[in-house]
Amino acid sequence: MDHFLYREGALWAEDVPVAEIAAQVGTPFYLYSTATLTRHFHLFDEALDWGPHLVCYAMKAASNQAILRTLAAEGAGMDVVSGGELARALAAGVPGERIVFSGVGKTDEEIHAALTAQIRQFNVESEPEMAAISRIASEMGVEAMIAIRVNPDVDAKTHAKIATGKSENKFGIPIARARDVYAQAAALPGLKVVGIDVHIGSQLTQLEPFELAYQKVAELTETLRADGHEISRLDLGGGLGIPYARSNEAPPLPTDYGKLIQRTVGHLGCEIEIEPGRLVAGNAGILVSKVIYLKNGEGRDFLILDGAMNDLIRPAMYEAHHDIIPVIEPEVGVEPQPYDIVGPVCESGDTFAKQRLMPPLGAGDLVAFRSAGAYGAVMSSEYNTRPLIPEVLVNGDQFAVIRPRPTFDEMINRDTIPEWL
The missing domain is CATH 2.40.37.10 (Lyase, Ornithine Decarboxylase; Chain A, domain 1)
Structure with a gap:
């Protein structure tokens, strides 16, 4: 609508x-319509009201200050993927505690700026990035909250240029290596592991790929907890599609998406973070x-x-x-x-x-x-x-x-x- x-x-x-x-x-x-922006944000927020959660708007979809302020006023967090987007979120009045930083190529300057802003967490994409965050956080005398992005090798059944969860994509750490990488993170100074991050693609029009990915995340959560890691947050990404052609069958609703999340990972007692962009804007x-x-x-x-x-x-x-x-x-x-x-x-x-x-x-x-x-x-x-x-x-x-x-x-x-x- x-x-x-x-x-x-x-x-x-x-x-x-x-x-x-x-x-x-x-x-x-x-x-842009204010009424549509706020309505779509609240559809996601209400879909997760069965437990603790934060809906972080994926700013890369549309990042004008007026849009960010409109959503921030409704309680949205922000998902940023660059130093510029971080600066935009802060300028729009979004507190650091409601900002998550994603993206595969975070620079030292961006990491330093994010730590200065006391952001909620980094979604870490690789071991070299994890080492860089550890080094900079240690130099600053602060602790960086991190979730490690795992690549579940799930076909999102979307356009090849916006699929991010298959093994050949550049994003995340292969889920088969997750235990080793979490063990490395636990041994590094300046880091506090708080959760798992996953994002399989954009413009998904079916729920099945989400379900496959989230089942793998649930299994990994149990395994990592057994290894002694405190997993208190699950960042499940975004990607729910919209109907670009009015003649097409409508993609699943946020309410159905929220029920899927509850069914697959709700029993774990984690705070849920999601990062919708396209369906909001x-x-x-x-x-x-x-x-x-x-x-x-x-x-x-x-x-x-x-x-x-x-x-x-x-x-x-x-x-x-x-x-x-x-x-x-x-x-x-x-x-x-x-x-x-x-x-x-x-x-x-x-x-x-x-x-x-x-x-x-x-x-x-x-x-x-x-x-x-x-x-x-x-x-x-x-x-x-x-x-x-x-x-x-x-x-x-x-x-x-x-x-x-x-x-x-x-x-x-x-x-x-x-x-x-």
Whole structure:
């Protein structure tokens, strides 16, 4: 469910007409719904209310300060994967005790910053990283809380570029070596082992891979406890998918996911941490763009938009589908026709959809890409010297620009010219 609905023949975001925002902000732009963000966070929070837990929003999905503050105010923790995301979380007012630091390549500088911020825990991905955290924590005279990420070799049945739990993936420590690695951690100074971490991938549309992974985590918990380790937290990652095409069968609900967690690991008495990103932010955002031209090609028509692959790269990178709808609701009985929907960037890959059935559209018409709130703005770039597009947040009948569009001068003036030029 989201809060982008047709009303009075036009698309609204909560209680604001999308066309009104477009007139004031200009296109293209990202548009987020506060009501959808908070609703989706609480679905996860309530799904785990059978025991102690913390829902840490995976910031990599969408990391604007306004989004982070909105979720933090509802009680969310944050899952960060870089020093920059750590700085963003802290700037948004999230206390260190509600921040977990994931990622395979933490630098010394990032580890030092995280220890200074007294974060909740590091999700450790390798033995060299574990040694680095031990060294830096010892130098600082502090104790680092760690959970070790195990790779359970489970096929998440998702796109190859977002699968993270198979043996050939770069993430985590093979679960078969977990006992040895936990023994090493227990012997290192400056570390306190508090739990196990696992994350098998993103955009999962079935619960079976989660169940297989969590059963392995439950068995490992018992084994590690028998070895003398205190395992009090289980960080089970994120990855629950969203329906990008309205015609597709909906993925499992957070309530079903919460019941699965309770069934597989609830008996262990651990605090549960999960890190949803896509399901919190994905359907909470749309990308609004305008048709520049209708171009008649050889055997096909092209809708050329002012939005491009640098604004939304998911279709080019993942062959991802986004439903695209007109901002003005088509009249009943209007016959749809096929279009190739493309952007203006000088790349053949700048194609959002091929032969997509749409109502007749022409220059100046507005369209909205649904389910664009996750991995949209955060993955955008200034390729072709195209400015990063604005982000806008709606709250009831109010809206505000939460990231302005830079001017060409602002973009160019970031460059510096050497003295010899």
